Amino acid sequence: MNNTKKAGRPKKFDRDEALLKAVEVFWKQGYEGASMKLLTDSMGINSPSLYAEFGDKHRLYLEAIDRYANDDxxxxxxxxxxEPDIEMAVRAFFEAAIDYSTHHASGARGCFLASCVATSAGHVDGTAEMLREAIEATDTRITARFDVEKARGALPPDFPSSDQAKLLFDLRQGLVFRARAGFSRGQLLADIDKGVAAVMNPAVKSD
Amino acid sequence: MNNTKKAGRPKKFDRDEALLKAVEVFWKQGYEGASMKLLTDSMGINSPSLYAEFGDKHRLYLEAIDRYANDDxxxxxxxxxxEPDIEMAVRAFFEAAIDYSTHHASGARGCFLASCVATSAGHVDGTAEMLREAIEATDTRITARFDVEKARGALPPDFPSSDQAKLLFDLRQGLVFRARAGFSRGQLLADIDKGVAAVMNPAVKSD
DNA sequence: GATGTTTTGTATTGATCGATATAAAATACG
DNA sequence: CGTATTTTATATCGATCAATACAAAACATC
Known part of the structure; x- marks a missing residue:
């Protein structure tokens, strides 16, 4: 019902587009490394408008983390x-991770959570908690997919879903870390086969 | 020969102790998050002495990275x-990683390279190169140990040393990332058995 | 004890930090 | 057109940033 136009001067920016720009800046520079000047310039919003829209730098950062966690x-x-086939799905998981960590439009490399937010987890309020939640949610979702495949019969009944979920997660951490350090897309793609095999063929079966 | 005492007022600080304190501050706060005030206070050196000894903040940071890379x-x-036994050695590798990433005296958590330096790799000169070198050196050293065990017969001839080295490395990345996010030593230790098994039992043999 | 050398402590630099005050500009509604 | 409302743009705030100037202090050597 409240879709009538608001009174007052219209905004010159799109909130979500601006937030995505903020993600890019924080992703490249880290929290303290991203100055408000750099943020306002990149987001195309002048300082007072940014503060009116997002509160302050800290709240903008937390919102950027949340936005990233639900996107890239x-x-x-x-x-x-x-992906329907489970082995192809695991492969697609790796490929998606390599993709955003080496070819992001903004030039930002690696994983925003794994590199930048991990740093701020040491001293910026609220970030360690968000990181922990993201990790646990990821473990849970990967495990769930494996469990579905076990029920379907595409994975053996003794497949240790939770252990392999953590393994898949950790392998991604290695990939995005290497990407941040400058390893090329090609170098990272070369490791996928071994990663897929390790995830699909557990060394220890479930009891 | 040149071990005679220097002229002039003696220094009040030990260079290496001060450098270790700098590592701790950068480790907790990141590069930009570590202010010179915080650094001088923690290192017990006043500002002019610090600049005389270490150059500037950027050079101190690079030296801190190097110091850390050769220590923790x-x-x-x-x-x-x-560790002589290879399986125990792999286990000791994980335990050492968990140890310094959850119980460091300074309260810093995770891995300095994996979290903090990874952030600066996006915008601080020289850090991406140092990160890349550290990764490659680690891969090389782990691979070398596996090759020695293959020659000794403690590992099968078709053991894919390089692949398992990367796997071991990536599993550590997962551990230290979780540590930075706040996971406890106990939670991380619980995953070691599966990690050791994955490294010791490759899904794909070497050709 | 005088001289030269090096480090210390204090005080401060210009620049940049995050965050705002103020007023003009641009809309909707009457 | 006039009024109320909202965002814009400019200009700037005090605080903090990294980095230094300066002189007293503490040593070795003569």
Missing amino acids: GCAPLVALET | GCAPLVALET
């Missing part, structure tokens, strides 16, 4: 959950 | 190379 950050998860 | 950062590697 969970792209591998979506790929895993979308 | 390679403790798991040393453990891996020291």
Whole structure:
């Protein structure tokens, strides 16, 4: 019902577009490394408008983390959950991770959570908690997909879903870390086969 | 020969102790998050002495990275190379990583390279290169240890040393990332058995 | 004890930090 | 057109940033 135009001067920016720009800046520079000047310039919003819209730098950061976690950050998860064949799904998970960590439009590399937010977890309020929640949610979603495949018979009944979920997660951490350090897309793609095999063939079966 | 006492007022600080304090501050706060005030206070050196000794903040940071890479950062590697039995060595590698990432005296958590330096790799000169070198050196040293065990017969001839080295490395990335996010030592230790098994039992043999 | 050398402590630099005060500009409604 | 409302743009706030100037202090050597 409240879709009538508001009174007053119209905004010059799109809130979500601006937030995505903020993600890019924080992703490249880290929290303290991203100055408000750099943020306002990149987001195309002048300082007072930014504060009116997002509160302050800290709240903008937390919102950027949340935005990322539901976009690039969970792209591998979506790929895993979308692809019907489970082995192809695991492969798609890796490919999605390599994709956003080496070819992001903004030039930002690696994983925003794994590199930048991990740093702020040491001293910026609220970030360690968000990181912990993201990790646990990812473990849970990967495990769930494996459990579905066990029920379907595509994975053996003794497949240790939770253990392999953590393994898949950790392998991604290695990939995005290497990506942040400058390893090329090609170098990272070369490791996928071994990663898929390790996840699909557990060394220890479930009891 | 040049061990005679220097002229002039003696220094009040030990260079290496001060550098270790700098590592701790950067580890907790990140590069920009570590102010010179915080650094001088923690290191017990006043500002002019610090600049005379270490150049500037950027050079201090690079030196801190190097210092860490040869201390805590390679403790798991040393453990891996020291323990005679290869399976125990892999286990010791994980335990060392969990140890420094959850119980460091300064309260810093996770891995300095994996969290903080990874952030600065996006925008601080020289850090991405140092990160890349550390990764490659680690891969090389782990691979070398596996190759030695293959020659000794403690590992099968078709053991894919390089692949399992990367796997071991990636599993550590997962551990230290979780540690930075606040997971407890106990939670991380619970995953070691599965990690050891995955490393020791490759899904794909070497050709 | 005088001299030269090096480090210390204090005080401060210009620049940049995050965050705002103020007023003009741009809309809707009457 | 006039009024109320909202966002814009400019200009700037005090605080903090990284980095230094300066002189007293503490040593070795003569």
